[in-house]
Amino acid sequence: MVAGVALLAAVGLSMLHPTGSAGAGERVAAGFASGVFGTAAGVGGPAISLAYRGRPPTEMRATVGLALLTGVLMSLAAVAVAGRLHLEQLFVTLQLLPAVAAGLWASRRLNRYLDDRWLRPTVLVAAAAGGVFTIVLALT
Numbered sequence: 001m002v003a004g005v006a007l008l009a010a011v012g013l014s015m016l017h018p019t020g021s022a023g024a025g026e027r028v029a030a031g032f033a034s035g036v037f038g039t040a041a042g043v044g045g046p047a048i049s050l051a052y053r054g055r056p057p058t059e060m061r062a063t064v065g066l067a068l069l070t071g072v073l074m075s076l077a078a079v080a081v082a083g084r085l086h087l088e089q090l091f092v093t094l095q096l097l098p099a100v101a102a103g104l105w106a107s108r109r110l111n112r113y114l115d116d117r118w119l120r121p122t123v124l125v126a127a128a129a130g131g132v133f134t135i136v137l138a139l140t
Helices: 002-016 024-041 045-051 057-081 087-113 116-139
Strands: none
Touching: 002 024, 002 045, 002 116, 024 045, 024 057, 024 116, 045 057, 045 116, 057 116
16 A cells, blocks of 8 residues: 555656656665565556656666666565565466566567657556556555
8 A cells, every 4th residue: 555655646746847857866765665665566667667757768768677677686585585485476477478578579669659758658657557556456
């Protein structure tokens, strides 16, 4: 619930300051929030994406992708150390890999259409959807 509300608040603040680019402190805070939200609720992407909303699309995609990969690996290690990593999760992961591969394939073809004009609204909508989805899951 906290992650969802925080994401919606961040989207609201981003809409109030549409052209601002995140400073170093904001990017560190977004990275921290991304790690916490990603591990706790599976919504790490929106926090880091919002911090890079004012950057050029190619820089944003590369930075967010690397940050998420690093965060996922760190979260996976933490879950394993805590003894909460189970074989059934590996099977779910394997089932999702074709969809991930299809998404990567499609993104290589569609990223040229997400220029500055489209990227920012897309990030805001995706972040808001992640926040709403997280809240709905917490309430059910």
